[in-house]
Amino acid sequence: MQTPDIPAAHARVMAEIAAAAAGCGRSADEITLIAVSKTQPAARIAALIACGQRDFGENRVQEAAGKWPALRASPAPMRLHLIGPLQTNKAREAVALFDAIHSLDRPKLAAALAGECARQGRRPQLFVQVNVGREPQKAGVAPEEAPKFLRLCADEFGLGVAGLMCIPPQGTDPAPHFAALRRLAEAAGLGLLSMGMSGDFATAIAQGATHVRVGTALFGARH
Numbered sequence: 001m002q003t004p005d006i007p008a009a010h011a012r013v014m015a016e017i018a019a020a021a022a023g024c025g026r027s028a029d030e031i032t033l034i035a036v037s038k039t040q041p042a043a044r045i046a047a048l049i050a051c052g053q054r055d056f057g058e059n060r061v062q063e064a065a066g067k068w069p070a071l072r073a074s075p076a077p078m079r080l081h082l083i084g085p086l087q088t089n090k091a092r093e094a095v096a097l098f099d100a101i102h103s104l105d106r107p108k109l110a111a112a113l114a115g116e117c118a119r120q121g122r123r124p125q126l127f128v129q130v131n132v133g134r135e136p137q138k139a140g141v142a143p144e145e146a147p148k149f150l151r152l153c154a155d156e157f158g159l160g161v162a163g164l165m166c167i168p169p170q171g172t173d174p175a176p177h178f179a180a181l182r183r184l185a186e187a188a189g190l191g192l193l194s195m196g197m198s199g200d201f202a203t204a205i206a207q208g209a210t211h212v213r214v215g216t217a218l219f220g221a222r223h
């Protein structure tokens with residue numbers, strides 16, 4: 001497979017983010033581009049770091065633990081985001097490695113993360129994942145359960161949750177799902193929204209996304 005022109009792709013995505021923000025009267029500075037580097041070879045990731053990209057997303061703890069320690073040795077500070085499902089028995093490694101976790105979705109995981117945060121003295125930024133399409137195969141709390149789960153995180157486990165995350169169902173208009181996530185976050189007083197991928201990040205920005213998770217549009221197709 002041909003190596004994509006990473007600097008050109010990065011410039012294009014940054015320009016699209018700026019245009020989407022301008023189109024709804026927002027500042028592009030409010031939006032963090034998370035480059036989703038799962039399955040991508042280190043050379044492509046290094047090329048993106050050279051463009052000034054600092055936030056990266058991985059969906060597996062094991063894969064990230066294997067490739068990031070070396071990549072992270074770059075002089076600029078990196079922020080690593082876990083965007084995939086997290087098993088409780090990987091909470092220790094996840095808290096040690098990641099600066100943000102976007103897939104908090106159940107009490108058992110909240111308990112494990114709270115324990116590890118206390119033990120390690122680390123506080124990764126936390127997003128609660130909401131299953132906005134109520135898809136049985138997808139992770140995330142049901143929308144109607146989100147307020148209760150957020151209260152549990154705070155009251156029972158002392159976890160500060162920063163925002164909400166969603167992956168809308170494929171093949172549907174994502175805008176109503178993004179809007180629903182924004183309303184849930186507003187009702188809970190949460191400022192951050194992790195939503196939007198390569199195909200729909202402009203729509204997500206129009207609906208209030210603060211974090212967009214973009215893989216293919218930056219790196220080309222995954223293997």
Ligand SMILES: *Cc1c(COP(=O)(O)O)cnc(C)c1O
Binds near residue numbers: 038059197198214215
């Ligand atoms: C893979 C992945 C992305 C990136 O998807 P693209 O369509 O390649 O931009 C975003 N979010 C999550 C949770 C992912 O697993």
